[in-house]
Amino acid sequence: MATEKWVLMVTAQTPTNIAVIKYWGKRDEVRILPVNDSISVTLDPDHLCTVTTVAVSPAFDRDRMWLNGKEISLSGSRYQNCLREIRSRAGDVEDKEKGIKIGKEDWKKLHLHIASHNNFPTAAGLASSAAGFACLVFSLAKLMNVDEDPSHLSAIARQGSGSACRSLFGGFVKWTMGSKEDGSDSVAVQLADEKHWDDLVIIIAVVSSRQKETSSTSGMRESVETSLLLQHRAKEVVPKRILQMEEAIKNRDFASFTQLTCTDSNQFHAVCLDTSPPIFYMNDTSHRIISLVEKWNRSEGTPQVAYTFDAGPNAVLIARNRKVAVQLLQGLLYYFPPKSDTDMKSYVVGDNSILKEAGLDGASGVENLQPPPEIKDNIGSQDQKGEVSYFICTRPGKGPIVLHDQTQALLNPETGLPK
Amino acid sequence: MAEEKWVVMVTAQTPTNIAVIKYWGKRDEVRILPINDSISVTLDPDHLCTLTTVSVSPSFDRDRMWLNGKEISLSGSRYQNCLREIRSRADDVEDNEKGIKIEKKDWEKLHLHIASHNNFPTAAGLASSAAGFACLVFALAKLMNVNEDPSQLSAIARQGSGSACRSLFGGFVKWNMGEKEDGSDSVAVQLVDDKHWDDLVIIIAVVSSREKETSSTSGMRESVETSLLLQHRAKEVVPVRILQMEEAIKNRDFTSFTKLTCSDSNQFHAVCMDTSPPIFYMNDTSHRIISLVEKWNRSASTPEIAYTFDAGPNAVLIARNRKVAVELMQGLLYCFPPKPDTDMKSYVLGDTSIVKEAGLEGELPQGIKDKIGSQDQKGEVSYFICSRPGRGPVVLQDQTQALLHPQTGLPK
Secondary structure, eight states: OOOTTOOEEEEEEEEOEEEEEOOOOEEETTTTEESSOEEEEEBOTTTSEEEEEEEEETTOOSOEEEETTEEEOOOSHHHHHHHHHHHTTOOOEEETTTTEEEOGGGGGGOEEEEEEEESSOGGGOSOHHHHHHHHHHHHHHHHTTOOOOHHHHHHHHTTTOGGGGGGGSSSEEEEOOOSOTTOTTOOEEEEEOTTTTTTOEEEEEEEOOOSOOOOHHHHHHHHHHHOTTHHHIIIIIHHHHHHHHHHHHHTTOHHHHHHHHHHHHHHHHHHHHTSSSOOOOOOHHHHHHHHHHHHHHHHHSSOOEEEEOOSSSOEEEEESSHHHHHHHHHHHHHHSOOOTTOOHHHHEEEOTHHHHHTTOSSSSTTTTOOOOTTOOSOSSSSOOTTSEEEEEEEOBOOOOEEOOOGGGOSBOTTTOSBO | OOOTTOOEEEEEEEEOEEEEEOOOOEEETTTTEESSOEEEEEBOTTTSEEEEEEEEETTOOSOEEEETTEEEOOOSHHHHHHHHHHHTTOOOEEETTTTEEEOGGGGGGOEEEEEEEESSOGGGOSOHHHHHHHHHHHHHHHHTTOOOOHHHHHHHHHTTOGGGGGGGSSSEEEEOOOOOTTOTTOOEEEEEOTTTTTTOEEEEEEEOOOSOOOOHHHHHHHHHHHOSSHHHIIIIIHHHHHHHHHHHHHTTOHHHHHHHHHHHHHHHHHHHHTSSSOOOOOOHHHHHHHHHHHHHHHHSSSOOEEEEOOSSSOEEEEESSHHHHHHHHHHHHHHSOOOTTOOHHHHEEEOTHHHHHHOSSSOOOHHHHHHSOOOOOTTSEEEEEEEOBOOOOEEOOOGGGOSBOTTTOSBO
16 A cells, blocks of 8 residues: 555535425434425536535545535534444545545544535525535445435435435435335436426526525424324325326426416415414515516416425526526516626626527616516516526526546645645 | 485494414305414404495485495405395384385395595505405494394305405404305404503604515415415314413413414415415514514513514504503604604504604603614604504494485595
8 A cells, every 4th residue: 555645535516406396304313214206306506506625635634524614513413423324335446546545444434624615605505415425425425335226325415414315416406205215215316317397497586585594404393293284295195196297298288287386386485384383485576576476377278387495585597498587587687686786797697598589688677677577567666686696597407527627626636635 | 215315324344354363275266265263353443443434215226336436346255245245134224214125025126326435545554355354244244223232243254355344343353264164164253352451552663675575365375275384274173272372361361462463463464475476475574663663572571562463564563551662662752753744644544642752852860771672763663653453343323424425425
């Protein structure tokens, strides 16, 4: 073996995902097993992603992790479970170039350094732990030469954060609830890849929130314990919707997709309201966005935009195609204009080609906007500035990948410490 | 009979009511039969009421009605059903003083003038049609000497507006959903009168609303048609809650009362959200008030305040007793202060003794500060109304309160 100071590293990038049929409620808090199936769409990691570098070296004296530049503790059960599960599946690793050889049984004596970074703000409520745990598990699996397919890996990521399991794939993904007690069948599977329905454009409105939100983990536990509607949802409503949603995705049936996505989002929030104490994730701005979309869809005769909201006020809007996305963005910027001193480049981030096509990337664009002809009723005139912090334009995206470019690594290749 | 220009009149006053176990969804749109029972508390008519004067005269050539001073049409099925049902139960009436005699069979040939007035703004979302139809039916029953008890009358009022049936009684009232197709067993009954639990103080926060709200009638129809959670609520959840609520009221068990009232209000709004398109009656201010109360109840050793919301953003807060009500009023005024140019007399209406006791000068006591969040924006609440559980409908003998002129039968 080479000197005791060698460092072996892998850097990976993982997308985040948004559920269109929601996961809300566990039947097992330790293994993180849900009360129903869920389906999600993976977002393009070019716009929203987690990058994680994992490193191993005999010089490391303990497992350490840095998240967005700050060292964090790995002692919690979620991290411990993931680390234990992935280590138990480690294989032999050989780096011929560096002359390093790690035998299967060596891994339990070696320690890890992990650095992770989200390219979007954690406070934005954009499901950073899903992307984070998925990336952790994916990159460790690569580092440790774990010979398991993404579904098997998803069962490990699931133990870090339930929805993380769905970020092991691109496109549309289903998290099968499973029936076994040990959770070995509670895994994610890919329904369709990101090319299957690539007409879709996704616009996220990051809504300003004054409230500190209830965490998903405690919120869903309170719902399981106190909502008298939750079990009915899980047993009677969701199973049917899952089948219908699989069909809608397979057939690119946007009308059905919209009906299912919107009603499931609303039902999830209904269950939150039916919880004791009640949980309000959506606010007046969220409701105004829903009104806008509902009116639009009804005036067009066939749905043009689907909406869904997670455990926060942010709106995830899915437009049928690019043309609709451009109109949608124009409508959104009319009702939610930026504050006067805001640069459009920081108000609409992600894929800015939509903004350009809307003719709004210049300085005067927003002032000259007319109210969308589709919206005849007043949902509130051109509204208070500042209700939306910014928009992100994106699309369905690919699953996790290894980044071979060493400049993207978050740890120093010699020291294994954050750059 | 005296000359053909005589006018016989009755004036009545009816309270409004707030459901604590909610009615939302009909199994019969024509007869207005609900899919579950509901329970309400009647509010003191001194603060919120409908006044109605009904009159009959051979000189009236058609049925006419004036609501809050404006003439309205009586052609809709709700008014027609109420008028038909009450007329079919009319009896002989004799006014010895005026020498007038109306026989049972005469009523179908005679026409009515009706004037009704709410002492609270219709736009405030304070259930004016419940009080209105209850008053109409009650007043006409008195005028026509209808020999039926309030429960039987409630079945008629129900056909004007579902929740109107509960305004035929004071105190706490239950609307039995009934099983018969003709709705004859879908009636209101009194659980307890207004004296049974008179410690309670009710504070209503009339919340400013920018939105035009979905009407209850169309909203609940959309919920029945599209909510997959509604039937489960109606069949599995509400029947259990009704029994528990009856017990809680009987025993003056405020803790159980609060738990049931708050969770039923939230579940009603959850079903609205589960409707397609979703209906949002509560807004951020409503949520802030709920947060305030939830936090308050958790920091107190036992729940002190219940909240419930109808089909609008207004909060109906029920305080365990006067002491709590005074503290609550202080807390609410701290969180939702009036705009600088507002006169307190128009910011806190109804029973003003609560706000007087609350006092408006000086620092908010620390104990209350601990119970509430931070101070909020002015203008979110339009005004408050302080009230209490109240009595049922009464006839007003005082002629000066009549809304129609005793000679012409036209609005004064």
